[in-house]
Amino acid sequence: MPNRDMSFIELSARERARRILDQGSFRELLDPFEKITSPWLEPQGIVPEFDDGMVVAKGKFNGKPTVIIAIEGVFQGGSMGEVSGAKMAAALELAAEDNRSGIATQALLLFETGGVRLQEANLGLAAIADIHSAIVDLRRYVPVIGITAGTVGCFGGMSIAAGLCSYLVVTREARLGLNGPQVIEQEAGIEEYNSRDRPFIWSMTGGEVRYKNGFADIIVKDSVNDVKTAIIQCMNKGLPDTLRSDDYDYYLQKLNAIDTSKQADATLVKNIFGRGDRK
Amino acid sequence: MERIELTYPATEKLQHKALAGVVGSGDLEAMFIPHQEKMLKIIIKTSVDGSKHRWQNLFNRFASLHALPMGTLEINDFASTPGVAKLRIEQVFEEANYA
Structure with missing residues (x-):
């Protein structure tokens, strides 16, 4: 059967990770059967998920050792808690260790997150800080490639993580911003930022405009094959000359x-950030 | 949030552990782990309070149509409708059979 294409956005985090890695190479670490769930959600009356919304897998991409870390945007808005954050941070730290010991492990991060999980407050924020440090460490050895496809997008402290990546791949459906639309509306008023005005929101933070203004490196269609092609392009470029x-x-x-x-x-x-070369 | 435990007699032997679904709005995740005892133990955590009766009805109907598998079925439910719940449970049993 030919390698048929499919939507990337409609896939769960685990399926995204599995389909990006070379066929048959996906091996999940701390998989859902380990049941490492958030200790903070149930006492607050919130149903947990067995993987805490974070999929970490080792495998091969284009034949090379790769760690892929995918946030499940559907579970609690892809928010970063103590456990989910620690999974991502530890995976990045181990990838840096691998690189120091001579195993050139590539890293792919699939951002689908509203940022910190408010129910876990400072523990989530601390984990995000660990993730930032780990990306800065790892990107010295290999390109760290971030992908935000939508529909959640990438916000809060994790938008900084996306900004720290060597390369960032987006779709038109994705959004990237420090504060989410509702937060800005709440703080600055509806005249400043109407969170229900979707064309306006996408005109400011949507993937296409982020690409045109130089905050993302490649824009792709909502397609598994196109996402993989974009990752190969980033990897072929190697370490960027200047980091954003x-x-x-x-x-x-x-x-x-x-x-x-x-x-x-x-x-x-x-007018401020536009890159004339990107139509 | 409510925690519900149900137990049913079971005879079907499934070989593998399996997971289906995600804990997203209107959906659930269902995890099946086989064991040797002749019963299906069901542990549900659901965001919908007061839904025990509905889950019982769902599994009573399931038990009347199929032989239930021997194992533990854990469900994390985020307000799925009975239709979605039925599909996910069938999916996880099927994957536990073939995985």
């Missing part, structure tokens, strides 16, 4: 030039 997160002088200068007395919209953002 090292380019703070460029971004600070842009941010300092913004006239905050004017309502920000898509045109303003494009």
Whole structure:
């Protein structure tokens, strides 16, 4: 049977990870049968998930040793708790150890997350800080490739994790932002940011505009094959010459030039950050 | 959240452990682990309080249609309808048979 394509977004985190890795190479670590669940959700009356919404798997990608870490966006909005966060951080730390011992382990991160899990508060935030450090460590050895496909997108502290990746792949359906639309509306008012105005939200934080403005490196269709092709492109590029997160002088200068007395919209953002070469 | 435990007589032998579904809105995850005792032990954690009767009805109907498998079935439910629940349970039993 030919290798038929399918939607990436509609797959669960585990299926995304399984289908990205070379066929038959998927081997899950701390799988759901280990039942390492969140100790904090049940006492607060919230149903847990056996894998705490985090899938960590070793395998091969394009024949090379790879760790893939996929957040399940459907479970509690892909939020980062103590357990799910520790799974991701530890997997990244072990990948860095592997690289130091001469095993060139590649890392793929599938971000589908609203950020910290509010019910686990500081423990989730601490885990996100560990994840940030681990990405910064690991990206010295191999490209760390982030993918955010949607429909949740990538927000909060995890948007910083996405920004720290060597390369970021997005779809049109994805969103990337520090604060989610509802949080901004709550804090700044509906005149500033209407969280129900979906075209407006996507015009500011959607995958396409994030790509055009240089906050993502590759935009792909909602397709398993296209996501895999984009990952191969990133891997072939090797370590990037400059990391987005090292380019703070460029971004600070842009941010300092913004006239905050004017309502920000898509045109303003494009004028500031737009990359003319990306249509 | 409510925790519900049910036990049914069972005779079917399934070889493998299996998992189906995710704990998302209107969905559930069901995990089956086989054992040698002639009973199916069911542990449900559900976000819908007061739903024990409905789960009992679902499994009574299941038991009247199929021989139940010997093992433990754990369900983490996030307000699935009985139709979705039935599909997921059938899915996990089927995967436990062939996995």
